[in-house]
Amino acid sequence: MDPKIKMDALYVPSPDVVAREIEGELILVPITSGIGDLEDELFTLNETGRDIWDKLDGKRSPRAIAVELAAEYSAVPGEIEEDVRGLLEELLKRRIVVEGGGR
Amino acid sequence: MSKAAAGKPGLRVVRGGELSLSGESLLALLEAVLAKGVPFRFRARGFSMSPLIKDGDVLTVAPRGEARLRPGDTIAFINPLNGKPVVHRIIRLDRGFVVVKGDNVAETDGLIPERDVLGIVASVERRGKKVRFGLGAEGRLIAFFSSRGLFGKLLSAAKRIFSPATRRRAG
Numbered sequence: 464m465d466p467k468i469k470m471d472a473l474y475v476p477s478p479d480v481v482a483r484e485i486e487g488e489l490i491l492v493p494i495t496s497g498i499g500d501l502e503d504e505l506f507t508l509n510e511t512g513r514d515i516w517d518k519l520d521g522k523r524s525p526r527a528i529a530v531e532l533a534a535e536y537s538a539v540p541g542e543i544e545e546d547v548r549g550l551l552e553e554l555l556k557r558r559i560v561v562e563g564g565g566r
Numbered sequence: 567m568s569k570a571a572a573g574k575p576g577l578r579v580v581r582g583g584e585l586s587l588s589g590e591s592l593l594a595l596l597e598a599v600l601a602k603g604v605p606f607r608f609r610a611r612g613f614s615m616s617p618l619i620k621d622g623d624v625l626t627v628a629p630r631g632e633a634r635l636r637p638g639d640t641i642a643f644i645n646p647l648n649g650k651p652v653v654h655r656i657i658r659l660d661r662g663f664v665v666v667k668g669d670n671v672a673e674t675d676g677l678i679p680e681r682d683v684l685g686i687v688a689s690v691e692r693r694g695k696k697v698r699f700g701l702g703a704e705g706r707l708i709a710f711f712s713s714r715g716l717f718g719k720l721l722s723a724a725k726r727i728f729s730p731a732t733r734r735r736a737g
Binding site for chain 2: 497500508554
């Protein structure tokens, strides 16, 4: 079963992921079996995904991120919340983010 | 900016081999991964280390860490002329610098500061199989011949000697 995001929990990028902005795109390289493997699966985030990623600092919950983004995008918080939840669930499933924080 | 203009957040999954990265981009990823203290695996491009490393071989570069560099080591380093990553062999050490050269090129890359050495090639894979020759103690011998411009001649001679046609004649 796919993991579910708790909207009031805290999430951070996994320490086993290297993230670098390359040619305008955020590229995520998972460290799998102790190797950063460019020949394996990599992930990229689009601009909106990047906005969410940048806020994953272990201090803001998904709900708080959605509220901030709603203000930045002049959008309805409920809609943004669903988008944040959707992306974070995908990232959590792939172990690109982990629950934690409070730093 | 409206949300409609920004679009939904999206995660795209790509096979690493499908990414077309410039030298600078590859360097950025290489540095970021090695900075974590873990090896980096990627596909080599070019012919300067042929035939021991061929275009399309998959290399694993290990972080240098505290390892002492030695002549014969195949290393990834930053080319001072264009800032791009290169994989060549150390043929000589020179007080905080290394003299590096591709096995298949005539000229050295000049003096490279040791701090620009990103890592050491730990393995080479070709069509799914490990290629070990050139990464062990024999690397020193290759460096010796390569530094005197003899490695190419030696390889050509070896090819002639061990070619099936030669063996048939000998038999």
